[in-house]
Amino acid sequence: MNGEPIIRFEDVSKVYSLPAGAVVALDHVSLTVDAGEFIAVMGPSGSGKSTLLNMMGCLDVPTSGKIYLSGKEISGMSDDDLTRLRRDHIGFIFQQFNLIPLLSAVENVEFPVILTAGREESRRRATEVLRAMHLDDALFSHKPGELSGGEQQRVAIARALANDPDLLLCDEPTGNLDTKTGTAIMDLLAAENRRGKTIVMVTHDPRVAGYARRRIQIVDGRLV
Amino acid sequence: MILIDLAVRNLRRHAVRSVLALVGIVIGVIALASLGILGASLSLLIGGLVSDVSDTILVTPHVAASSGDPFDPRTALASSLSDKDVALIEKAAGQNRVIPMIRTSKRFRADDASGYVTVYALRADDIPSLLAKEAGRYPAPASPGVMVGSLLADEFDLHVGSRIEFGNESVRVTGIAAERGMGIDIYPDYAVIVTEDRYAGQNYGMVVVKVRDSADIGEVKAAIDGQVNRRKEKVDVLDSREVLQIYYETRDAISFFLLGIGAVSLAVASVSILNVMIISVAERRREIGLMRSIGAQRHEVLVMFLYESLALGVAGSITGGVASALVGYYAAAAASEFFGGFGAPGGPAAPGAVVAGYIIVGMAFGIVASVLAGLYPAWKAATLNPIEALRYE
Ligand SMILES: Nc1ncnc2c1ncn2[C@@H]1O[C@H](COP(=O)(O)OP(=O)(O)OP(=O)(O)O)[C@@H](O)[C@H]1O
Ligand SMILES: [Mg+2]
Numbered sequence: 001m002n003g004e005p006i007i008r009f010e011d012v013s014k015v016y017s018l019p020a021g022a023v024v025a026l027d028h029v030s031l032t033v034d035a036g037e038f039i040a041v042m043g044p045s046g047s048g049k050s051t052l053l054n055m056m057g058c059l060d061v062p063t064s065g066k067i068y069l070s071g072k073e074i075s076g077m078s079d080d081d082l083t084r085l086r087r088d089h090i091g092f093i094f095q096q097f098n099l100i101p102l103l104s105a106v107e108n109v110e111f112p113v114i115l116t117a118g119r120e121e122s123r124r125r126a127t128e129v130l131r132a133m134h135l136d137d138a139l140f141s142h143k144p145g146e147l148s149g150g151e152q153q154r155v156a157i158a159r160a161l162a163n164d165p166d167l168l169l170c171d172e173p174t175g176n177l178d179t180k181t182g183t184a185i186m187d188l189l190a191a192e193n194r195r196g197k198t199i200v201m202v203t204h205d206p207r208v209a210g211y212a213r214r215r216i217q218i219v220d221g222r223l224v
Numbered sequence: 225m226i227l228i229d230l231a232v233r234n235l236r237r238h239a240v241r242s243v244l245a246l247v248g249i250v251i252g253v254i255a256l257a258s259l260g261i262l263g264a265s266l267s268l269l270i271g272g273l274v275s276d277v278s279d280t281i282l283v284t285p286h287v288a289a290s291s292g293d294p295f296d297p298r299t300a301l302a303s304s305l306s307d308k309d310v311a312l313i314e315k316a317a318g319q320n321r322v323i324p325m326i327r328t329s330k331r332f333r334a335d336d337a338s339g340y341v342t343v344y345a346l347r348a349d350d351i352p353s354l355l356a357k358e359a360g361r362y363p364a365p366a367s368p369g370v371m372v373g374s375l376l377a378d379e380f381d382l383h384v385g386s387r388i389e390f391g392n393e394s395v396r397v398t399g400i401a402a403e404r405g406m407g408i409d410i411y412p413d414y415a416v417i418v419t420e421d422r423y424a425g426q427n428y429g430m431v432v433v434k435v436r437d438s439a440d441i442g443e444v445k446a447a448i449d450g451q452v453n454r455r456k457e458k459v460d461v462l463d464s465r466e467v468l469q470i471y472y473e474t475r476d477a478i479s480f481f482l483l484g485i486g487a488v489s490l491a492v493a494s495v496s497i498l499n500v501m502i503i504s505v506a507e508r509r510r511e512i513g514l515m516r517s518i519g520a521q522r523h524e525v526l527v528m529f530l531y532e533s534l535a536l537g538v539a540g541s542i543t544g545g546v547a548s549a550l551v552g553y554y555a556a557a558a559a560s561e562f563f564g565g566f567g568a569p570g571g572p573a574a575p576g577a578v579v580a581g582y583i584i585v586g587m588a589f590g591i592v593a594s595v596l597a598g599l600y601p602a603w604k605a606a607t608l609n610p611i612e613a614l615r616y617e
Contacts, residue, residue, distance in 0.1 A: 097510055103226075110226070
């Protein structure tokens with residue numbers, strides 16, 4: 001890293017204009033995330049947590065304000081540039097529907113790698129990260145529909161790590177899991193943070209948030 | 225490539241739907257290719273006429289309301305030209321050779337095969353000007369020998385000196401005409417050629433005028449028309465160019481019609497692919513959103529869906545190509561049977577290269593139509609907003 005914060009929001013707002021009136025999802029949010037941080041974003045439902053996370057991942061654009069990733073302002077970048085940024089520098093983990101149903105576990109992990117690397121290299125990396133997530137080799141060839149929720153999330157984390165990104169963005173990664181499985185997943189994420197990955201994680205669950213080293217509260221689109 | 229894998233797996237996942245979309249393309253390709261082949265066979269059949277002469281004027285008895293079109297059934301109405309008419313034509317034709325002829329048919333028997341055969345009866349000294357000779361000699365007036373067409377000779381293994389049963393008499397083959405192909409005036413290859421004295425007293429069915437200098441054709445035509453049709457419309461006068469023109473127009477109309485049907489079936493097929501692809505994109509919105517959010521670029525999504533329609537197109541076109549090789553073969557055979565009465569023997573089957581050409585063209589159209597049909601859905605998929613796609617339930 002070049003000393004710049006990995007993420008910087010400058011007065012970022014997101015407004016959806018709907019026929020029933022404007023919905024302010026984010027209201028003049030400014031924040032920075034430094035490299036190596038582990039942040040939990042908390043707040044009530046509908047407060048704008050996912051919107052915030054999607055903007056950090058260049059999936060969404062602000063209505064006003066500026067977003068800098070590693071010092072670079074993203075509003076001027078093309079869709080292809082942003083997609084490459086997601087592919088090479090950001091790992092996404094969602095609450096559910098993380099995996100492509102037509103691909104096996106190992107192919108899902110390979111997907112972001114194989115778009116740029118060769119087949120053998122992708123398979124090697126995918127195998128490596130899947131093993132690091134303690135997924136049984138026997139499950140590598142299973143389709144997502146043939147895996148448990150916890151196994152699917154481990155594959156999703158492996159997929160997010162496959163391109164060795166700087167930043168992991170997790171939107172309620174344990175939301176669909178029982179406590180025990182959720183704890184196992186959180187242990188894996190915490191280990192990745194200790195290894196140097198920056199993590200921003202959305203969660204309702206105070207126990208899950210306990211893994212993070214900093215908490216951000218958001219209410220009605222504003223940081224509190 | 226993972227994108228091809230994904231495309232093929234998605235098609236397999238919805239096997240029934242994919243096969244149904246495929247059927248459309250298969251039918252479209254078969255229609256286009258086999259109709260093209262059929263059209264080519266017809267062209268070939270008619271194209272045989274082109275081998276002929278631009279120096280021929282055809283005078284036929286005028287049939288009320290006849291269009292002069294050889295495919296017009298009214299043309300077949302019986303009527304004839306008398307010696308007097310021929311004399312008038314000769315007067316009008318000046319130096320140019322006037323060849324009156326009777327075209328009829330007669331029972332024919334060689335070895336144990338028998339049937340009716342076309343007979344041309346001509347004046348003995350006209351025969352050499354119309355027909356080249358392959359063997360033997362031309363029929364002489366009042367001689368009992370006959371000349372046979374080369375293909376008839378081949379088929380029944382006739383040689384100079386062979387004996388055939390012709391009508392009620394047994395005659396000797398004294399000459400064999402060289403192969404000539406179908407002409408606008410006569411088609412001698414499958415016929416027996418005799419001198420007109422066998423039919424003495426009968427009127428002529430047609431008069432052919434061979435014009436020495438083709439620049440004179442218009443003039444000679446006008447002269448004949450003026451002489452014979454002075455008081456009433458007695459004959460139709462057509463020159464070879466006009467006859468060919470009619471043949472060409474007929475052929476073009478049929479070819480366009482057939483290719484039109486093929487094109488329409490392909491258009492229908494591509495609509496069915498369009499439909500399948502739109503459904504596929506709609507169903508996979510979340511998947512597309514996920515792919516985009518983990519780093520698949522727009523063009524990669526586009527390409528993935530194009531592979532899907534390409535795969536449909538290629539599979540459908542190969543199936544259709546194989547099927548049209550069979551269908552096209554039978555269609556050509558059917559055409560030859562249908563037109564066999566006045567077509568070349570064995571049927572106007574288009575040669576292998578032409579058949580293969582049409583099949584390749586049909587397949588190419590099938591593939592292109594599929595990819596074109598996939599373009600819009602693929603573009604839709606590629607330009608989906610990843611967030612909205614992810615939210616989609
Ligand atoms: N595409 C959209 N169109 C209109 N309104 C939207 C859209 N996306 C989000 N919103 C609105 O923006 C607000 C914030 O949504 P967001 O998804 O960020 O909430 P959240 O904090 O993640 O909630 P949850 O905890 O339920 O996931 C909500 O009021 C939501 O209705
Ligand atoms: Mg949310």
